[in-house]
Amino acid sequence: MADDRPICRVEDARLVPDGGPARLVLTGLDRAAEIADKVAAARGVGRADGDRLEVMAVPSRLTDAAGRVGGADLAVPLGEVVEAAVAAWLAGSPDLVTPAGTLPTGSRPVVLGVLNVTPDSFSDGGTAFGPADHPAAAIRAGEALLAAGADAIDIGGESTRPGADPVPLDEELRRVLPVVEALAATGAVVAIDTVKGAVARAAVEAGASIVNDVSGGSLDPDMREAVLDLGVPYVLTHLLGEPRTMQRDPRYDDVVTEVFDHLAAGVRGLVADGLPADHIVVDPGLGFGKTARHNLALLRATRDLTSLGRPVLIGASRKSFLGTLTGVDDPAQRIEGSLAAAAVAVTGGARIIRAHDVQATVRAVRVAHAVAQSQDA
Known part of the structure; x- marks a missing residue:
């Protein structure tokens, strides 16, 4: 089964363990412009271009913003990929x-x-x-x-x-x-x-x-x-x-x-x-x-x-x-x-x-x- 969730690239997540924002690039994201607007309303920074979203926000607030735009159908897959990408960026490489x-x-x-x-x-x-x-x-x-x-x-x-x-x-x-x-x-x-x-x-x-x-x-x-x-x-x-x-x-x-x-x-x-x-x-x-x-x-x-x-x-x-x-x-x-x-x-x-x-x-x-x-x- 194809995985059609958005792709998340982490540019910086050093502040996340202390509750701070991450700088992320998401592609393949439905309603990216609307999510960017909701992120801005929650004191984040987002810029959309088609299905691409560049954002600096606390990951949980980004997921909440997606939920306000498209409900769980949009928020859950976004939250999954963001959480996994940030965790990998912070954890380093496996053997x-x-x-x-x-x-x-x-x-x-x-x-x-x-x-x-x-x-x-x-x-x-x-x-x-x-x-x-x-x-x-x-x-x-x-x-x-x-x-x-x-x-x-x-x-x-x-x-x-x-x-x-x-x-x-x-x-x-x-x-x-x-x-x-x-x-x-x-x-x-x-x-x-x-x-x-x-x-x-x-x-x-x-x-x-x-x-x-x-x-x-x-x-x-x-x-x-x-x-x-x-x-x-x-x-x-x-x-x-x-x-x-x-x-x-x-x-x-x-x-x-x-x-x-x-x-x-x-x-x-x-x-x-x-x-x-x-x-x-x-x-x-x-x-x-x-x-x-x-x-x-x-x-x-x-x-x-x-x-x-x-x-x-x-x-x-x-x-x-x-x-x-x-x-x-x-x-x-x-x-x-x-x-x-x-x-x-x-x-x-x-x-x-x-x-x-x-x-x-x-x-x-x-x-x-x-x-x-x-x-x-």
């Missing part, structure tokens, strides 16, 4: 339980080390893929990431850089399966980075315990069914378009709201289809159909994403917008920008940081997390 072990995202950010088993990766030029001795080079690279402090390894056999061509199924399987099997055998938490349902199925059978799909299920109709069948955590990512064309003039009216609403609808849909909510991770998809300006807005809004109630993954490492900002063309030399983005994400509530430079990222994340905790003290 992520995988078949290979629990990632402690409830208590600290974790680092997901990137292992590209491809000859054409934008970030490392295929250094972990040696066709002559495959999979030995990739396994060594994965072991080095674990030794450097990675909490989990993200293995991908198809480049998703802008303009990249798809990789045939058999070739992708040949690249990733022996690496997944070898690293999973060490007890590591392994994610398979793929947009293909068949690859996800085979990789989980080989030992992967997370499916990381940068397409959000949009590029392969089998992916959704695979995720529902496999029973492992799934990273739901926002992608505008597809890798070959995603960076050709991507446009949004409001990138934060549109990405948030897309992820919220995705979570609802997966849960409605039977995937437990605690199996879902959300990722705004930095660089996947976004300009530098879009990426910065999403980074700044990381805390908003926590109101979805799921661990937030941020993957900014070595991406081109960091090169644009720093003037560094070589992706492997973008470490300072990558660390700065990771720190911003962590202080905003991200709990999984996808990174190439694992040792440096682990250290930066530790400091950023300590800063965030001191703010909450």
